[in-house]
Amino acid sequence: MSLSHLELLEAESVHIMREVAATSSNPVMLYSVGKDSAVMLRLALKAFAPGKLPFPVLHVDTTWKFKEMIAFRDKMVEDNDLNLLVHINAEGVKKGIGPFSHGSAVHTDIMKTVGLKQALDKYSFDAAFGGARRDEEKSRAKERIFSFRSAQHRWNPKNQRPELWNIYNSRINKGESVRVFPLSNWTELDIWQYIHLENIPIVPLYFAANRPVVERDGQLIMVDDNRMPIHADEKIMEKMVRFRTLGCYPLTGAVESEADTLEGIIAEMLLARTSERQGRVIDKDADGSMEQKKQEGYF
Amino acid sequence: MSHRSGIIENDISAYLNAQAEKSFLRFITCGSVDDGKSTLIGRLLYDSKMIFEDQLAALENESKKHGTQGQNIDFALLVDGLAAEREQGITIDVAYRFFTTDKRKFIVADTPGHEQYTRNMATGASTADLAVLMIDARKGILTQTKRHSFIVSLLGIKNIVLAINKLDLVDFNQEIFEQINQEYREFASELGFDEIVSIPISALAGDNILENSENTPWYSGPTLMEHLETVEISSEQNDFFFRLPVQWVNRPNHEFRGFSGNISSGSVSVGDEIIALPSLRTSIVKSIIGTKGKKNSAETGEAITLCLVDEIDISRGDVIANVNDRPEVTDQFQAHIIWMHDDDMLPGRPYLFKTTNKTIEGVITELKYKVNVNSLEHESSKILKLNEVGLVNINLGEPIGFDAFNNNKVLGSFIIIDKFTNNTVACGMINFGLRRASNIHWQAVDVNKESRAKQKHQKPKVLWFTGLSGSGKSTIANLVEKKLHAMGNHTYLLDGDNVRHGLNKDLGFTDVDRVENIRRIGEVAHLMVDSGLIVLTAFISPFRAERQMVRKMMGDGEFIEIFVDTPLEVCEQRDIKGLYKKARAGQLKNFTGIDSSYEVPQIAEIHVNTVDNSANEVAEFIIGKLMA
Numbered sequence: 001m002s003l004s005h006l007e008l009l010e011a012e013s014v015h016i017m018r019e020v021a022a023t024s025s026n027p028v029m030l031y032s033v034g035k036d037s038a039v040m041l042r043l044a045l046k047a048f049a050p051g052k053l054p055f056p057v058l059h060v061d062t063t064w065k066f067k068e069m070i071a072f073r074d075k076m077v078e079d080n081d082l083n084l085l086v087h088i089n090a091e092g093v094k095k096g097i098g099p100f101s102h103g104s105a106v107h108t109d110i111m112k113t114v115g116l117k118q119a120l121d122k123y124s125f126d127a128a129f130g131g132a133r134r135d136e137e138k139s140r141a142k143e144r145i146f147s148f149r150s151a152q153h154r155w156n157p158k159n160q161r162p163e164l165w166n167i168y169n170s171r172i173n174k175g176e177s178v179r180v181f182p183l184s185n186w187t188e189l190d191i192w193q194y195i196h197l198e199n200i201p202i203v204p205l206y207f208a209a210n211r212p213v214v215e216r217d218g219q220l221i222m223v224d225d226n227r228m229p230i231h232a233d234e235k236i237m238e239k240m241v242r243f244r245t246l247g248c249y250p251l252t253g254a255v256e257s258e259a260d261t262l263e264g265i266i267a268e269m270l271l272a273r274t275s276e277r278q279g280r281v282i283d284k285d286a287d288g289s290m291e292q293k294k295q296e297g298y299f
Numbered sequence: 300m301s302h303r304s305g306i307i308e309n310d311i312s313a314y315l316n317a318q319a320e321k322s323f324l325r326f327i328t329c330g331s332v333d334d335g336k337s338t339l340i341g342r343l344l345y346d347s348k349m350i351f352e353d354q355l356a357a358l359e360n361e362s363k364k365h366g367t368q369g370q371n372i373d374f375a376l377l378v379d380g381l382a383a384e385r386e387q388g389i390t391i392d393v394a395y396r397f398f399t400t401d402k403r404k405f406i407v408a409d410t411p412g413h414e415q416y417t418r419n420m421a422t423g424a425s426t427a428d429l430a431v432l433m434i435d436a437r438k439g440i441l442t443q444t445k446r447h448s449f450i451v452s453l454l455g456i457k458n459i460v461l462a463i464n465k466l467d468l469v470d471f472n473q474e475i476f477e478q479i480n481q482e483y484r485e486f487a488s489e490l491g492f493d494e495i496v497s498i499p500i501s502a503l504a505g506d507n508i509l510e511n512s513e514n515t516p517w518y519s520g521p522t523l524m525e526h527l528e529t530v531e532i533s534s535e536q537n538d539f540f541f542r543l544p545v546q547w548v549n550r551p552n553h554e555f556r557g558f559s560g561n562i563s564s565g566s567v568s569v570g571d572e573i574i575a576l577p578s579l580r581t582s583i584v585k586s587i588i589g590t591k592g593k594k595n596s597a598e599t600g601e602a603i604t605l606c607l608v609d610e611i612d613i614s615r616g617d618v619i620a621n622v623n624d625r626p627e628v629t630d631q632f633q634a635h636i637i638w639m640h641d642d643d644m645l646p647g648r649p650y651l652f653k654t655t656n657k658t659i660e661g662v663i664t665e666l667k668y669k670v671n672v673n674s675l676e677h678e679s680s681k682i683l684k685l686n687e688v689g690l691v692n693i694n695l696g697e698p699i700g701f702d703a704f705n706n707n708k709v710l711g712s713f714i715i716i717d718k719f720t721n722n723t724v725a726c727g728m729i730n731f732g733l734r735r736a737s738n739i740h741w742q743a744v745d746v747n748k749e750s751r752a753k754q755k756h757q758k759p760k761v762l763w764f765t766g767l768s769g770s771g772k773s774t775i776a777n778l779v780e781k782k783l784h785a786m787g788n789h790t791y792l793l794d795g796d797n798v799r800h801g802l803n804k805d806l807g808f809t810d811v812d813r814v815e816n817i818r819r820i821g822e823v824a825h826l827m828v829d830s831g832l833i834v835l836t837a838f839i840s841p842f843r844a845e846r847q848m849v850r851k852m853m854g855d856g857e858f859i860e861i862f863v864d865t866p867l868e869v870c871e872q873r874d875i876k877g878l879y880k881k882a883r884a885g886q887l888k889n890f891t892g893i894d895s896s897y898e899v900p901q902i903a904e905i906h907v908n909t910v911d912n913s914a915n916e917v918a919e920f921i922i923g924k925l926m927a
Binding site: 014184 | 726
């Protein structure tokens with residue numbers, strides 16, 4: 001009997017993680033607290049069991065994450081005995097950068113992309129795992145599993161290293177790094193199926209509940225704290241909503257939903273007619289904007 | 300996916316269980332530019348309802364902007380994900396797309412057709428089980444069709460779908476279909492495919508993609524989707540003997556020591572007798588940890604951690620195998636390689652070879668021939684250029700356990716990495732091991748380097764002068780030798796005059812010959828150092844890789860690299876031998892600094908400046924450094 005597709009994906013991801021641990025001198029796993037990170041973390045724990053993770057996990061905190069995400073993160077760290085590093089772009093905080101005052105593009109660039117680059121430089125990480133999947137977006141569909149970055153953290157999509165079989169080239173010169181995507185070949189459905197099969201804990205925000213939201217530019221934005229300015233024509237409403245992806249709360253649109261179980265979420269996803277990234281404000285700035293951001297160092 | 304909504308709404312658990320059991324097929328689409336590869340994938344995604352509304356809206360938008368289909372949707376834009384691709388309307392790099400039907404999950408790699416992006420096509424093919432080869436019915440079989448077929452066969456794909464496309468543009472003419480089918484089978488007969496299935500289609504209009512087309516009543520075979528959903532991929536790997544390339548040694552504490560990796564072939568059970576390669580030590584499997592914890596046996600593809608009864612020494616790079624059928628162990632083998640970089644492959648140059656779990660330095664000792672990828676004819680050549688395929692002999696710095704690529708893709712494949720840029724420059728498939736080296740044994744001698752050096756009261760070494768033509772290497776080396784000689788040392792100076800006219804008079808100035816030139820000089824210098832001499836060499840030696848190779852031949856501290864750093868303008872101004880003038884006039888080819896590169900040393904022990912100092916001052920400076 002041969003392996004099912006989920007077993008094959010799982011084996012591939014484990015192989016990738018062990019390869020990085022064996023060939024990089026200072027790897028780190030980016031942990032964004034979302035569902036993909038949850039799967040990536042579970043796979044890493046399996047790859048090195050009964051040992052502990054041979055690398056730290058890094059959370060680049062933009063200071064605008066949902067409160068529930070931070071609480072969930074801390075619980076995962078405790079339950080799994082993880083070595084968590086949290087990095088916040090102190091300069092950005094000092095300048096008061098935020099999504100409401102500076103807009104989504106500036107906020108994401110300074111607090112997320114620049115923050116990430118700061119953290120990678122600070123600890124001199126030479127390999128960083130990210131939970132991105134090729135089915136998410138067109139330029140991601142083109143990216144290698146081991147994706148080379150220059151010393152300036154830039155991606156050159158026109159000249160990627162060939163990547164043959166499962167033989168990965170992680171060699172770099174000083175200052176350069178690789179971003180490694182162990183979930184490259186997983187789809188959104190695979191992620192949810194695996195969470196279901198393995199009973200993996202996820203942030204409660206994925207489940208529908210009554211939450212205070214405001215309708216803004218066609219998106220339902222949750223009022224997660226009192227930093228959110230409420231415009232005169234806006235009204236805070238209690239709605240049964242959930243989130244398909246998680247990021248900074250002001251930049252993540254909620255969907256109205258009754259799905260408060262995992263099965264309910266999956267059923268809703270299967271029947272959905274829009275992709276998960278639709279709830280992300282950042283992707284819509286310009287045609288090919290993800291490719292641009294990735295070239296600049298975004299994950 | 301809406302056609303399944305009934306099941307999903309009614310019983311999500313049953314649906315999920317059925318999903319979890321689905322099989323998996325990875326395939327590529329390849330073929331000539333404009334044969335409709337991207338269109339086909341767009342069609343498959345669209346017809347299997349894998350495109351969401353927001354993506355469709357974006358697609359309609361872009362079709363109007365960049366599309367080639369007028370007001371209609373241009374499916375190719377779905378897969379051409381890079382800005383440069385959409386602008387130029389070509390596929391540069393492989394894109395991976397995902398779709399699922401009730402029977403199977405698919406990953407499809409859309410690969411570029413242009414010859415200059417062959418390496419990206421090979422990247423996509425290396426992880427595929429099946430290739431859909433697209434042919435434009437109006438054009439028939441093109442050289443690109445042949446090239447892709449050859450690459451696909453080299454990379455071990457056994458199942459081919461010949462998708463004869465754009466049949467609507469030839470009035471669904473059966474004769475045209477049959478003619479192409481016949482011609483292709485004749486061409487492919489020597490490529491070793493297990494199965495070729497030809498299907499008449501129109502990717503744009505959807506004929507024979509999901510449903511049988513009314514336009515081809517003469518065709519009774521499966522539609523493309525039917526075939527993809529049901530094709531059985533020969534899984535010989537599973538029947539092969541057990542192999543576990545050790546990727547990671549898991550040692551969390553003193554009680555536990557496990558060997559982690561993915562099983563590349565066969566299966567293993569607790570109690571099996573195994574052998575470790577290359578050490579040839581044997582033991583018994585004590586326990587197996589899979590991704591769901593302890594288990595009694597594991598099969599091909601699984602990621603496991605193996606614990607053994609005995610404490611034997613096994614590390615990353617070793618292979619654990621069935622004791623009754625073990626891989627070969629060798630440091631020399633013959634292989635096909637596909638060269639993937641703008642820098643030519645040069646025999647004799649040291650490269651890094653990465654197998655599934657080990658990185659070793661080695662050289663390509665011989666290029667037997669290159670294959671004309673368009674005609675499949677063998678041609679003799681000294682080098683391989685970008686996208687060329689060759690049959691080569693390889694000599695590694697240490698032995699590895701391997702299987703022929705035909706038997707085991709994982710243990711028979713490798714990539715080649717440039718030591719300095721770290722680029723992946725080639726991929727290779729092992730044919731068989733060579734055993735010549737094992738018969739040549741070193742003659743043990745009683746009088747050795749140490750005793751000879753002692754007699755001469757000196758520490759033997761090589762002073763390796765490198766720099767541009769006219770930089771002053773020979774002049775300075777000559778002065779240094781004089782000074783060393785005067786101090787009572789036994790020296791010998793190797794330079795262009797006494798080497799190019801004798802030992803190396805058969806060599807010219809191409810990159811290949813330059814590599815061989817330095818290799819021979821390195822070997823001679825090595826023998827002289829062994830005889831106890833202080834050797835001075837004065838050669839341009841433009842390439843880092845070869846200087847590094849000679850450095851490795853010598854013992855620790857015996858190789859002193861001296862970079863005579865004179866800028867090109869100064870050398871050209873001096874032009875003592877009038878060579879620069881000739882080179883500039885085009886009378887001298889491959890002249891370093893003009894039309895051949897000089898790679899500046901990064902780790903030279905001594906760095907000298909001839910612009911601000913006289914030759915004698917520089918020579919004194921070097922002596923001072925040597926005495927320090």
